[in-house]
Amino acid sequence: MEFRESRTYRNLLRVYEEELMFSSRFALYGEIAQTDGYITISRLYNTLSGQDLEHARIWLRAIYEGTLPSTATNLIESANAEYAIAGNQYQEYVQIAREEGFDHIAALFAGVANIDYNHATLLQQQYDNVVSGQVFCKPEEIVWVCMQCGNIMSGLCAPEICPVCGFPQGYYRPLNSCPY
Numbered sequence: 001m002e003f004r005e006s007r008t009y010r011n012l013l014r015v016y017e018e019e020l021m022f023s024s025r026f027a028l029y030g031e032i033a034q035t036d037g038y039i040t041i042s043r044l045y046n047t048l049s050g051q052d053l054e055h056a057r058i059w060l061r062a063i064y065e066g067t068l069p070s071t072a073t074n075l076i077e078s079a080n081a082e083y084a085i086a087g088n089q090y091q092e093y094v095q096i097a098r099e100e101g102f103d104h105i106a107a108l109f110a111g112v113a114n115i116d117y118n119h120a121t122l123l124q125q126q127y128d129n130v131v132s133g134q135v136f137c138k139p140e141e142i143v144w145v146c147m148q149c150g151n152i153m154s155g156l157c158a159p160e161i162c163p164v165c166g167f168p169q170g171y172y173r174p175l176n177s178c179p180y
Contacts, residue, residue, distance in 0.1 A: 003065065009063070012059050012062050012063050013063065015055075015059050016056055016059035016060055016063060019052045019053070019055040019056035019059060020052075020053075020056045022048075022049075022052045023049045023050075023052035023053040023056060024049075026045045026046070026048045026049035026052060027045070027046065027049040029045045030042045030043070030044075030045030030046040030049060033045055071130060072127060072130045072131055075123050075124075075126050075127035075130060076123075076124075076127045078119075078120075078123045079120045079121075079123035079124040079127060080120075082116045082117070082119045082120035082123060083116075083117070083120040085113075085116050086113040086114070086116035086117045086120065087113075087117075090109050090110070090112060090113035090116065091113065093106075093109045094106045094109045094110050094113070097109060122178060136157055136158045136169050136170075136172065137156055137157035137158075138156060138157075138174070139156075140156070141154055141155060141156055142154070142155075142156075142174050142175070142176075143174070143175040143176070144158040144159070144172045144173070144174060144175065145172065145173060145174075145175045146162045146164065146165060146167060146171050146172055147171045147172070147173060147179070148162065148165050148167040148171045149162060149164050149165035149167070151163065151164040151165065152175065158172030158173075159172070
């Protein structure tokens with residue numbers, strides 16, 4: 001039997017999504033508990049969130065038959081998912097909320113859809129940079145900024161090591177890019 005056609009594979013996809021959901025839910029609940037003054041409960045939720053995230057990693061590795069997906073794969077899958085949610089799911093939810101008279105919730109759905117379109121665009125841009133080899137080198141000279149110390153340098157490529165703080169090239173981004 002082909003692995004990706006098996007019920008086992010579908011079960012892996014399901015538990016992967018569930019563990020991610022619980023990890024996010026527990027992280028949020030941990031923040032609420034801390035705000036409410038329950039530090040021990042907050043730490044419990046944060047610990048469980050981390051463990052569920054690790055469970056998701058285990059299932060993701062199983063889904064990809066022993067390896068984790070590449071950054072390029074993650075970027076394009078994430079961009080496609082954000083486009084789909086923003087363009088299909090949220091638009092349907094906007095319509096339903098309006099039909100049912102919940103205009104304020106329809107506005108929230110529409111607002112988050114716009115945010116998700118932006119997420120998709122950012123992810124697609126990074127995917128394009130990765131596959132074209134232009135994450136740390138550009139065809140024209142630009143200004144690079146170190147996200148660790150703030151050092152600014154001009155050049156075709158970001159320095160391999162920041163001359164100020166010693167952090168690696170991965171901490172550089174174009175100065176005019178989104179500062180995530």
